[in-house]
């Protein structure tokens with residue numbers, strides 16, 4: 001069975017950046033997704049189209065097909081007072097903040113300079129070219145319920161409570 005829309009795919013992968021550092025990895029068959037439902041980044045979904053069980057390959061994905069480009073408008077300096085007083089602020093810490101339209105967004109502290117705290121709302125992988133080494137472990141047809149929900153159910157997938 002080949003990977004196509006509405007197939008449930010199980011794969012092992014290793015994700016590395018341009019420097020060769022491993023960013024993320026799943027090697028125990030626990031990663032599963034519903035193809036064609038935007039559950040994984042566009043470039044990887046494209047590269048998996050038509051593949052079958054046992055296929056193993058490497059693909060480099062440009063920012064346009066991954067997490068997009070860095071947007072300097074999402075970087076801002078805010079006063080120390082905007083953060084809880086009892087937390088030691090350090091570069092790399094993540095907070096949930098409210099965006100300009102009141103939407104929830106994740107921001108990371110990119111700099112601490114006295115009372116000036118630089119926050120960055122870009123995805124940590126924005127602007128990065130990503131290389132995936134992928135091995136396809138299983139391909140099956142999705143159930144109607146999975147197709148309606150837009151995600152995988154059962155082991156490795158979504159669990160409803």
Ligand code: ZN
Pocket residue numbers: 149151153158160
């Ligand atoms: Zn569901």
